[in-house]
Amino acid sequence: MALSNAQRQKLLLVPIYIALTAAGVFTLVPFAWLVCAAFKTNADIFTSNFLPLGDGFLGVAWGQLTLVNFVRLFRELGIGVALTNSVFLSATSALLATFCCSLAGYALAKFRFAGRGLVMSLVLAALVVPGSLLMAPGYKLLYDLGLLNSFAGLVLPGLTPAFGVFLFRQAMVNAVPATLIESARIDGAGEFRIFFTIVLPLVRPMIGAYLMITFLGTWNNFIGPQIVLQDPSSFPLSVAINQLRGLYGTDYGLIMSGTLISIAPVLALFLLLQKEFIAGLTSGAVKG
Amino acid sequence: MSVLPRLRAFFAVTTPAVWVLLALALGAAGLIAGRSRARATGMSHWLFAKGHVPAYAPIFERWNAEQPTPATQVESLLIDGPALERRMLSGFMSGTPVADLVETERSMACRAFTGPLEDVGFVDLTDRLKAEGLMDKINGPSFAPWTSRGRIFGLPHDVHPVMLVYRADLVEAAGIDLSKVETWAEFFATMQPLMADGDGDGRPDRYLLNFWPNNRDLMELLLLQAGGGLFDADEHVAIATERNAFVLANLATWCGGPRRIAVDAPDFTATGNTLRLRGVVVAALMPDWLAGVWKLDMPELAGKLRLMPLPAWEKGGRRTSVVGGTMLGISKTSKNIESSWALVKRLYLDPEVHAAFFLRTTIIPPFKSSWTHPVFSAPDPFFGGQPSGQLYISQAGNVPTRPASPYNLPALLRVNEVLIELADRASRENIADPAVLLPKARERLAEAQSRVEKMINRNVFLHPEAPAR
Numbered sequence: 001m002a003l004s005n006a007q008r009q010k011l012l013l014v015p016i017y018i019a020l021t022a023a024g025v026f027t028l029v030p031f032a033w034l035v036c037a038a039f040k041t042n043a044d045i046f047t048s049n050f051l052p053l054g055d056g057f058l059g060v061a062w063g064q065l066t067l068v069n070f071v072r073l074f075r076e077l078g079i080g081v082a083l084t085n086s087v088f089l090s091a092t093s094a095l096l097a098t099f100c101c102s103l104a105g106y107a108l109a110k111f112r113f114a115g116r117g118l119v120m121s122l123v124l125a126a127l128v129v130p131g132s133l134l135m136a137p138g139y140k141l142l143y144d145l146g147l148l149n150s151f152a153g154l155v156l157p158g159l160t161p162a163f164g165v166f167l168f169r170q171a172m173v174n175a176v177p178a179t180l181i182e183s184a185r186i187d188g189a190g191e192f193r194i195f196f197t198i199v200l201p202l203v204r205p206m207i208g209a210y211l212m213i214t215f216l217g218t219w220n221n222f223i224g225p226q227i228v229l230q231d232p233s234s235f236p237l238s239v240a241i242n243q244l245r246g247l248y249g250t251d252y253g254l255i256m257s258g259t260l261i262s263i264a265p266v267l268a269l270f271l272l273l274q275k276e277f278i279a280g281l282t283s284g285a286v287k288g
Numbered sequence: 289m290s291v292l293p294r295l296r297a298f299f300a301v302t303t304p305a306v307w308v309l310l311a312l313a314l315g316a317a318g319l320i321a322g323r324s325r326a327r328a329t330g331m332s333h334w335l336f337a338k339g340h341v342p343a344y345a346p347i348f349e350r351w352n353a354e355q356p357t358p359a360t361q362v363e364s365l366l367i368d369g370p371a372l373e374r375r376m377l378s379g380f381m382s383g384t385p386v387a388d389l390v391e392t393e394r395s396m397a398c399r400a401f402t403g404p405l406e407d408v409g410f411v412d413l414t415d416r417l418k419a420e421g422l423m424d425k426i427n428g429p430s431f432a433p434w435t436s437r438g439r440i441f442g443l444p445h446d447v448h449p450v451m452l453v454y455r456a457d458l459v460e461a462a463g464i465d466l467s468k469v470e471t472w473a474e475f476f477a478t479m480q481p482l483m484a485d486g487d488g489d490g491r492p493d494r495y496l497l498n499f500w501p502n503n504r505d506l507m508e509l510l511l512l513q514a515g516g517g518l519f520d521a522d523e524h525v526a527i528a529t530e531r532n533a534f535v536l537a538n539l540a541t542w543c544g545g546p547r548r549i550a551v552d553a554p555d556f557t558a559t560g561n562t563l564r565l566r567g568v569v570v571a572a573l574m575p576d577w578l579a580g581v582w583k584l585d586m587p588e589l590a591g592k593l594r595l596m597p598l599p600a601w602e603k604g605g606r607r608t609s610v611v612g613g614t615m616l617g618i619s620k621t622s623k624n625i626e627s628s629w630a631l632v633k634r635l636y637l638d639p640e641v642h643a644a645f646f647l648r649t650t651i652i653p654p655f656k657s658s659w660t661h662p663v664f665s666a667p668d669p670f671f672g673g674q675p676s677g678q679l680y681i682s683q684a685g686n687v688p689t690r691p692a693s694p695y696n697l698p699a700l701l702r703v704n705e706v707l708i709e710l711a712d713r714a715s716r717e718n719i720a721d722p723a724v725l726l727p728k729a730r731e732r733l734a735e736a737q738s739r740v741e742k743m744i745n746r747n748v749f750l751h752p753e754a755p756a757r
Contacts, residue, residue: 226371
């Protein structure tokens with residue numbers, strides 16, 4: 001029986017899907033190792049790659065799996081405090097940075113003012129300055145401003161990163177027609193009303209993407225909090241988990257369970273907002 | 289317009305992500321605002337080693353209870369190494385806050401010695417140590433990493449002598465006797481039967497030593513053992529020496545060519561530990577701190593291991609080396625230097641603390657009075673009943689001295705590049721004789737020396753009269 005074109009095309013997709021599935025599984029192997037290690041004792045970490053081997057169902061020693069790492073994290077090591085700090089820092093930084101960058105990007109894209117070219121050049125120049133180079137002067141500045149050991153010392157320096165300003169400037173140039181803004185002005189809308197009711201909905205995918213980028217960046221920020229924050233009760237999750245690593249020995253089960261806890265909220269947020277995130281990343285990728 | 293459509297229009301202005309994050313931020317802010325925060329008013333102590341926290345906690349508790357005012361009470365803060373280094377250097381160089389007491393590792397501490405002696409941020413402890421007779425009570429070579437231009441800026445926490453650990457179960461099963469081995473050449477010759485290719489895959493089933501050219505710490509350890517190194521006693525660059533060339537040429541043939549005996553089994557990694565557990569690597573260079581790490585990470589090896597002094601490079605040569613190290617220093621900005629000094633001694637000179645710390649980490653203290661404590665002579669089941677404490681202590685006085693140059697890391701990197709190049713050549717050209725590699729080793733070490741000297745000469749603070757080159 002001859003196959004139709006559509007059936008032939010579907011058949012051709014089978015090896016592609018098999019290859020992609022294999023690649024997907026391969027990518028998930030380290031994650032599977034992490035999940036298994038989080039439920040193992042330190043002694044079992046190196047004796048079996050994934051689940052501890054034994055006489056149980058599927059040849060696994062199910063009885064050797066333990067929740068003790070998670071219990072210790074929350075009861076003894078107070079990881080909940082660090083989790084709260086991380087959520088606060090990441091969400092606040094993401095919201096404020098997105099708001100400020102979108103305002104700056106809008107101004108640079110749609111307003112003509114004296115020094116616009118200079119500001120744009122400064123933004124582009126700032127893009128090539130590595131962040132680590134700014135740590136020492138940034139620390140001194142925060143000290144002079146009295147912002148050391150405060151969350152503001154971490155949030156304020158990241159309020160309008162050059163990358164975000166440039167990203168929103170490009171998004172505004174492409175997605176917001178000047179005629180639309182003109183029409184709104186003729187209808188009597190104020191500048192902030194135009195920004196909130198016309199401009200922001202048009203760059204919605206970029207907002208979703210940038211929120212995720214900033215949220216993840218702050219969530220994973222490791223050196224910054226340790227330099228700025230002096231009080232252990234203010235440390236975010238990235239620092240708290242690193243502190244589980246000892247100089248003379250490492251409790252791998254504890255670290256893996258901590259890592260799992262640190263991944264879970266970000267993963268949940270990403271799954272919740274993946275449509276917006278991907279739309280933002282691909283916006284402008286196809287030239288119309 | 290009714291409320292619902294208006295609300296819907298309001299929320300539709302932007303992505304749901306904004307509202308989700310706003311809710312999270314407000315919720316977390318509520319929880320954070322509910323916390324009470326006490327402001328520190330007394331002395332502060334920074335440390336980077338998590339393992340030291342439980343050892344110090346009861347001492348801090350007792351100390352704080354004894355203090356008549358909060359001004360001399362102490363609060364300890366654990367900070368990751370790189371962050372501690374940045375904070376410490378920022379404090380020393382630009383006056384930002386730095387703790388009264390800073391516990392730091394060798395590679396970080398020496399960064400504070402870059403400028404003129406009078407600008408080092410740590411208090412000079414030399415005169416205090418002499419006046420209180422502590423120079424004789426503490427293992428002499430252990431002061432070296434904290435000594436710059438003859439002045440001591442910290443009290444040593446440890447000695448970190450290095451022994452050789454080997455899989456006694458494998459060695460005994462092969463009928464090998466290591467009791468008469470004195471040199472590296474004898475060690476490799478005696479252990480050669482363990483490198484047989486039993487499974488016929490064309491490769492040895494086991495390798496004799498955990499070493500690889502890119503492991504610069506182990507390379508430095510072996511250079512120091514041989515009497516080589518990167519700087520002389522006056523902290524002048526001493527890279528291009530015949531001794532260093534000899535050691536590097538030998539190490540290259542350990543890792544490449546037909547006489548290869550080494551394998552890469554990195555510490556602190558699952559892959560490295562798996563190689564050790566499977567017996568693919570038979571012996572390893574083991575500082576005292578690493579013994580504690582193995583006990584924690586690989587309890588399965590208990591009883592299968594034995595310690596012995598490092599084989600020497602020549603008969604009668606040094607049987608140990610040193611790697612790593614921690615000190616406690618007092619910052620010059622400390623509000624109460626006398627109280628800080630009293631606390632330093634309390635933390636570092638207490639035999640009971642040393643004993644408890646040894647039981648947890650197998651690290652021996654540099655304070656000689658503590659060495660007679662029974663825990664150091666007790667049989668160690670992990671090493672088949674050998675008294676690991678006394679074995680390490682027996683080598684403490686022989687550890688090589690290491691000048692505390694702030695340029696140690698760049699110098700080490702340059703020398704390590706030479707070793708990597710030599711090992712690569714030994715592999716590619718199948719070189720077994722180190723003598724063949726010697727001319728290249730000399731040439732590349734001379735280049736490395738020149739590069740490091742050039743870097744040091746750029747430091748105008750050390751040569752104020754000379755223009756920067």
